[in-house]
Amino acid sequence: MISVKKVNNRPLNLLERIYVWEIARGLLVTMRHFFVNLVNPKGLPTIQYPEQPIPLPGNARLRTRHRLKMRADGAPKCVACFLCQTACPALCIHIEAAEHPENLVEKYPAVFNIDLARCVMCGMCVEACPEDAIAMDTGEIPGGAVVREELLMTKENLLRNLPGEPSLVGAANRLANEYLRGKE
Amino acid sequence: MPNLTIDGRSVEVPAGTTLLEAAQRLGIYIPRYCYHPKLSVSGSCRMCLVEVEKAPKLVTACSTEAAEGMRVLTASEKVRQARRDVLEYLLINHPLDCPICDQAGECGLQDYYMDYSLRKSRFEAEDKILRQKRRAAGPYLMLDNERCILCTRCVRFCGEVTKTAELEVMERGDRSFIDLKEGRALDNGYSLNIADLCPVGAFTSRDFRFKARAWFLKRTPTICLGCATGCEIEAHHYEGTIYRLVPHPNAETNTWLCDHGRMTYKAVRAGDRLGKALIRKGLIDLEPALRETATRLEEAKGAAAVLGSPWLSVEDNAALARLAKDSVKTANYCFDFSAEQGIKDGILVNKDPAPNTAGTRTVKALYGGLSLEEFTGLLAGGKIKILITEAKAYGLVKAAAEAAGIRLIIFARNRGEAPAAAYAVLPYASYFETEGTFVNYQGLRRMTAAAVEPPQGIKPLWAVVNKLASYSGAELHLDSAPRALKDMDF
Ligand code: SF4
Ligand code: SF4
Ligand code: FES
Numbered sequence: 224m225i226s227v228k229k230v231n232n233r234p235l236n237l238l239e240r241i242y243v244w245e246i247a248r249g250l251l252v253t254m255r256h257f258f259v260n261l262v263n264p265k266g267l268p269t270i271q272y273p274e275q276p277i278p279l280p281g282n283a284r285l286r287t288r289h290r291l292k293m294r295a296d297g298a299p300k301c302v303a304c305f306l307c308q309t310a311c312p313a314l315c316i317h318i319e320a321a322e323h324p325e326n327l328v329e330k331y332p333a334v335f336n337i338d339l340a341r342c343v344m345c346g347m348c349v350e351a352c353p354e355d356a357i358a359m360d361t362g363e364i365p366g367g368a369v370v371r372e373e374l375l376m377t378k379e380n381l382l383r384n385l386p387g388e389p390s391l392v393g394a395a396n397r398l399a400n401e402y403l404r405g406k407e
Numbered sequence: 408m409p410n411l412t413i414d415g416r417s418v419e420v421p422a423g424t425t426l427l428e429a430a431q432r433l434g435i436y437i438p439r440y441c442y443h444p445k446l447s448v449s450g451s452c453r454m455c456l457v458e459v460e461k462a463p464k465l466v467t468a469c470s471t472e473a474a475e476g477m478r479v480l481t482a483s484e485k486v487r488q489a490r491r492d493v494l495e496y497l498l499i500n501h502p503l504d505c506p507i508c509d510q511a512g513e514c515g516l517q518d519y520y521m522d523y524s525l526r527k528s529r530f531e532a533e534d535k536i537l538r539q540k541r542r543a544a545g546p547y548l549m550l551d552n553e554r555c556i557l558c559t560r561c562v563r564f565c566g567e568v569t570k571t572a573e574l575e576v577m578e579r580g581d582r583s584f585i586d587l588k589e590g591r592a593l594d595n596g597y598s599l600n601i602a603d604l605c606p607v608g609a610f611t612s613r614d615f616r617f618k619a620r621a622w623f624l625k626r627t628p629t630i631c632l633g634c635a636t637g638c639e640i641e642a643h644h645y646e647g648t649i650y651r652l653v654p655h656p657n658a659e660t661n662t663w664l665c666d667h668g669r670m671t672y673k674a675v676r677a678g679d680r681l682g683k684a685l686i687r688k689g690l691i692d693l694e695p696a697l698r699e700t701a702t703r704l705e706e707a708k709g710a711a712a713v714l715g716s717p718w719l720s721v722e723d724n725a726a727l728a729r730l731a732k733d734s735v736k737t738a739n740y741c742f743d744f745s746a747e748q749g750i751k752d753g754i755l756v757n758k759d760p761a762p763n764t765a766g767t768r769t770v771k772a773l774y775g776g777l778s779l780e781e782f783t784g785l786l787a788g789g790k791i792k793i794l795i796t797e798a799k800a801y802g803l804v805k806a807a808a809e810a811a812g813i814r815l816i817i818f819a820r821n822r823g824e825a826p827a828a829a830y831a832v833l834p835y836a837s838y839f840e841t842e843g844t845f846v847n848y849q850g851l852r853r854m855t856a857a858a859v860e861p862p863q864g865i866k867p868l869w870a871v872v873n874k875l876a877s878y879s880g881a882e883l884h885l886d887s888a889p890r891a892l893k894d895m896d897f
Contacts, residue, residue, distance in 0.1 A: 305623075353505075354506060
């Protein structure tokens with residue numbers, strides 16, 4: 224059974240029914256904001272996203288634009304194990320694995336695409352990665368593209384190390400490290 | 408017939424049955440690595456340890472024969488502890504490189520670790536004995552000694568099934584490793600079975616290497632059309648692409664699969680796969696090509712001939728027979744194929760390379776037609792102007808047709824199959840993309856299954872024939888594959 228609740232609205236009084244006064248009252252509020260902001264634009268809460276970046280708190284749980292970490296020789300740390308692709312609920316990761324001719328790592332991603340237009344920024348890929356090769360710690364919020372192609376991240380623009388990043392062997396999520404260090 | 412009790416349930420088994428097989432009869436699974444139902448017992452991995460009452464220590468279930476009154480425990484604390492220990496032992500020197508290992512997802516070590524162990528190793532990574540990493544061990548196999556658990560299934564397979572004995576265990580103790588004998592390579596025609604047999608990622612397929620992760624693959628049971636043996640197989644595919652074929656073991660024909668059969672999936676996505684028809688080597692849509700073909704058939708009225716094919720399913724042959732009889736209205740057709748059949752190499756490969764020679768007989772029984780000899784004579788006689796057939800079957804009458812300069816309408820899936828002289832080449836769906844009935848050399852009737860979608864616009868052969876007939880002005884009403892089998896004595 225659906226229970227029905229009856230609402231008795233207060234009947235409108237005469238002034239409200241005439242309507243004109245209420246309109247003017249509403250416009251007054253809008254105008255007040257308009258002039259206050261015109262005189263004092265510093266107080267505006269609006270920012271010009273995406274041209275104007277927002278400073279983000281350095282939080283370990285922050286999930287921003289992905290990157291693929293690099294080894295000392297510039298090769299991707301990723302070994303194309305497909306675990307991130309498996310974990311991704313939005314099916315936005317596309318990997319094509321290939322055999323490295325000399326490298327003992329054997330397997331590497333010849334193609335590694337993330338379609339940010341589909342990504343839900345859940346961070347599951349980072350969780351899944353057994354090599355700690357993918358991270359979402361760039362501090363950039365993706366979005367605001369004019370054409371969809373701009374939202375397709377390829378291996379070339381995913382591969383980067385953060386400035387001053389230490390040797391990557393065994394490095395965990397940098398922000399997570401900072402967060403943990405702060406706890407000590 | 409000894410009577411024994413396993414986990415409190417009694418079972419009677421024929422003398423000589425091992426404990427592992429006796430447990431299997433009760434539906435009790437005992438983990439194993441070296442045991443394989445079709446290979447000799449080796450008892451080397453110790454994964455199958457079970458407790459037998461009054462026995463001084465645990466025994467290996469795969470090599471202990473059942474005896475009267477035995478009381479076996481397969482899940483006691485002692486057994487579980489033993490399994491954990493065996494796994495820890497097998498993993499001591501294992502490289503744990505699952506992220507780059509193709510076996511991941513179907514690996515015996517991963518599965519049993521999750522089922523029976525979940526324990527941290529007490530051995531340091533630095534102490535691991537390093538062995539040789541990947542190397543090619545033949546045209547189809549990659550060998551990684553570090554991942555090997557020395558179950559010797561591969562060695563026994565080469566010794567007992569192919570009898571080629573390419574492999575051997577070298578050295579002793581923790582230095583042992585599997586190696587090829589001096590100057591040998593694993594090219595015995597059945598080598599990819601080793602990749603299936605290997606419970607870990609030591610032997611993996613070079614063809615499948617890094618192409619797809621095992622857990623993405625969907626499995627469709629179907630049959631192999633590599634020869635008249637007609638092995639049951641599984642096509643493993645993902646997002647419309649077949650990645651590999653593996654055997655589907657069955658009592659009638661096969662436990663294994665030959666390397667040639669495993670590669671037959673490649674034609675499906677080969678670069679020369681026809682997505683359109685060809686008229687005089689020029690690509691053209693199917694519809695206009697069929698109209699063109701129908702016109703040519705019209706011209707040749709009475710001088711057309713149709714040849715079936717032992718490479719086509721019963722349905723498609725029946726459709727061709729209907730085309731000849733009811734649409735082209737000719738008696739010049741032939742569904743008479745015979746070939747010496749039987750296993751050629753004592754394992755699987757058949758003397759008859761065509762998968763459906765036996766199946767064409769049922770078509771002949773219903774529709775009659777000329778014998779292949781008469782048909783070839785007819786072609787050579789010069790009375791025939793146009794011939795409709797399938798690319799491989801054309802090979803059987805090639806000499807006669809060429810000499811008489813007959814116009815060829817050829818059904819083909821790949822450009823490479825079709826003879827260069829063909830007037831029209833009509834594409835059709837491969838049997839990985841559509842159902843078809845095939846009769847193997849034992850007379851077993853088996854169906855292929857559609858594992859993947861055909862390329863856009865490509866239809867099964869019977870449907871193409873149906874269209875062709877309607878362009879020729881005679882409806883055959885073949886609107887489904889079973890429809891083509893109508894009236895057939897099956
Ligand atoms: S953040 Fe989530 S949705 Fe985006 S790529 Fe990673 S797993 Fe996929
Ligand atoms: S999970 Fe990590 S190593 Fe595996 S494919 Fe993704 S980024 Fe590469
Ligand atoms: S399965 Fe029994 S010892 Fe390997």
